[in-house]
Amino acid sequence: MRGFAPTVRIGMMALAALAAGYSGAASAEPQSVSVYVEAGQSAKSDGRDTTVGTIGLRIPTPATFWGGSVSLAVDAYLSQWKTDAFANNETRFTQVGLVPMFRYRPDAGQSPWFVEGGIGVSYLDGTYHRGNQAFGSRWNFSDHLGVGRSFGADRRQELGVYLKHVSNAGLEGPNPGETFYQLRYSYRF
Secondary structure (H helix, E strand, O other), X not given: OOOHHHHHHHHHHHHHHHHHOEEOOOOOOOOOOEEEEEEEEEOOOOOOOXXXXXXXXXEEEEEEEHHHOEEEEEEEEEEEEEEOOOOOOOOEEEEEEEEEEEEEOOHHHOOOEEEEEEEEEEEEOOOOEEOOEEOOOOEEEEEEEEEEEEEXXXXXXXXXXXXXXXXXXXXXXXXXXXXXXEEEEEEEO
């Protein structure tokens, strides 16, 4: 719990900065729902592999900041983790998550390139082990950071690379965490 209070303070300051830049202006970001698929692998150095496949739904919000350069959407997703067998012999885990994502586009929101990030919550259906340590909780925070490019007619398609970290922020021990590198393709309806 020691590291939790500074994290909350930093989060509150970030939200206050975003609120200060909020405008009701129309967003350059499309305002319709999109679906996405992701595939990736853990960033472990201990020789054990965990792969992940994800299907998700992105729900845009009307919130825009700084003249439409920053927008907000919510990602709801379902992931399947597959890992080498550990002491508990479980090899597959299902993760459900919900993450608010802030997206920045250069050129006042007109660029096809974007950077985005968010912190949300997720739940694993089993006790995941990383090396000799088990996650202390099935409920975890899910931190996402990505860069990508929109393309095609009306920017309906996107391709991005994401770094995702899943851990409980030290709320329950042990907290080994897991980090994934993922490739995302999305299509907006």
